[in-house]
Amino acid sequence: MMIAAPASVAEIQDAHSQASGAATPLLRVQDLTIAFPAAVGREAEVVSSISYEIGAGEALGVVGESGCGKTMTSLALMGLLPPAAQVDGAIWFDGRDLTKLSARAWRSHRGRDAAMVFQEPMTAMNPVMRVGDQIAEVLVRHEGMSKRDGFSRAVQLLASVHIPSPERRAQDYPHQLSGGMRQRAMIAMALACRPKLLVADEPTTALDVTVQAQILDLMLELQEQHGTAIQFISHNLAVVSEIAHRIMVMYSGRIVEYASVGDLFANPLHPYTQGLIKTLPEMGQPGSDLYTIPGTIGGKRPPGCRFSNRCPLADAGCRQAEPALREVAPRHYVACHKVN
Ligand SMILES: Nc1ncnc2c1ncn2[C@@H]1O[C@H](COP(=O)(O)OP(=O)(O)OP(=O)(O)O)[C@@H](O)[C@H]1O
Ligand code: SF4
Ligand SMILES: [Mg+2]
Structure with a gap:
């Protein structure tokens, strides 16, 4: 008897699109890996085989701690990665694979098909x-x-x-x-x-809270008016959830959870996502200390699950094999051995 290989996220998403008759998404990132030449004290692979998609007019929030690969993922969509970066996988945008574009085609893609706003406009x-x-x-x-x-x-x-x-x-x-x-x-x-896609990398982080809220309102307004798809990046889950329809949680170069905003808050499944939600001020008791996830993302990755050196649920099995991203409820994906 043949045993079927586990379906990849891309295959599952294909099946969903076909079943629902949905049109091809505007952006489909398939098994994207970004690596740099090896250097002492640094992981070579900064983004590891991530797959996700953004429909026309959809807002995707990308959240995760400093260094988890949010900016590298965004720069890859714009052809703006540092020259030393090695890219593997495919980035389908409006029917063509961006990883195959010439320098000239990239220049026409930037600004016209997709545009990016950065944390510091002066740059x-x-x-x-x-x-x-x-x-x-x-x-x-x-x-x-x-x-x-x-x-x-x-x-x-x-x-x-x-x-x-x-x-x-x-x-x-x-x-x-x-x-x-x-x-x-x-x-x-x-x-x-x-442009059909606006990539916004921490566009409000450098601003004070009132101005942050005004810029978020503005982006929501423009998105509704023009139907622009947005990939909105922040290390702050509260900010991302103001604007996004779906949220992708990244940890150490991987997607660890990927779901609609509603599902992610109602039923966070990955211990890292659960930690992020606990860190939100409104989730804590009034006057209580803000919960912070113990440990830091830096340093060498542990074997097996990349979160195992910080995870309260980690056991020997977690340190043996890296969990794959699996669909555990309709369009709710998680990468954790302990989630059924
Ligand atoms: N030129 C480079 N060569 C090698 N590694 C790099 C280079 N630039 C960035 N990195 C590494 O890539 C990883 C991902 O960086 P990235 O900027 O995507 O993180 P981030 O999630 O955007 O973080 P932040 O919230 O601080 O902006 C980091 O570990 C960083 O050290
Ligand atoms: S696989 Fe294990 S270490 Fe990783 S998040 Fe799940 S429980 Fe924690
Ligand atoms: Mg960044």
Whole structure:
């Protein structure tokens, strides 16, 4: 008798799409692995065989501690990984595999198909170019607009992200704007060519709490208006759950849990996710100390499950084999030996 090999997440997702008659998702990441040349004290593989998808207009939240591979995953979608990075697997976007693109095709993909906003807009903006001219430049490059039309459109875009006096602000240099306003300007620039996917890497982390909330509101509003799909990254589960339909929890280069926001909060299955939920202030008792997950992500990975040196449930079996990501309820995936 033949024993069927366990289905991969990609195969299960294929079966779901076929069963529900759903259209092909906008983005499908299949067994993506990102590695760097070996160096002392550093793991070579920073992202290990991850598979996930984003439907058109869907918001996916990616959450996990510093160093778990969130930014590397995002940079891979944009063709912006450091040159030394080795990429394996496939990134299907709108029917083509991005890992096969030429440098020229990547340049046309960026900005037009997918755009990215970063934690610190100053790293993405040109400090010696007026904000309006920078946005206009994107429109000149991708849409063939004249500089003059591009600039008028830039002013409209600044107004659409609720920047007061947009005509005046379009004449400013990035350093003349406040942090929150710079972030709005970068979002306007990212949305200039109406990309199908917006990748937002910790876009609110550097801002104070009130401005953070305003930027999240803005992203929600734009997503509803334009139906842009979003991959939203944060180390903060509370922030991610404000915006995402589905959440992917990463730990040490792997996806450990992947579910809708509702399922993840109602029924968190991975001990790491359970820990993250416990760290949220509103989940603790008033006045009680905030729970923190013991240990840190750094250092050498333990054998078997990568979370085994921090997991309260770890046993010898956990240290022997790495758990695969399995679908344990409809579209609820988890990688833990102890979850049935
Ligand atoms: N150029 C590089 N060469 C080798 N390893 C790298 C390089 N850049 C980053 N890394 C490693 O890749 C891993 C993943 O980094 P990444 O920036 O994706 O983490 P992150 O989840 O975005 O963290 P943070 O929350 O701090 O932004 C880290 O362990 C980091 O040390
Ligand atoms: S496999 Fe074991 S160590 Fe890993 S998360 Fe599950 S219980 Fe913890
Ligand atoms: Mg990062």
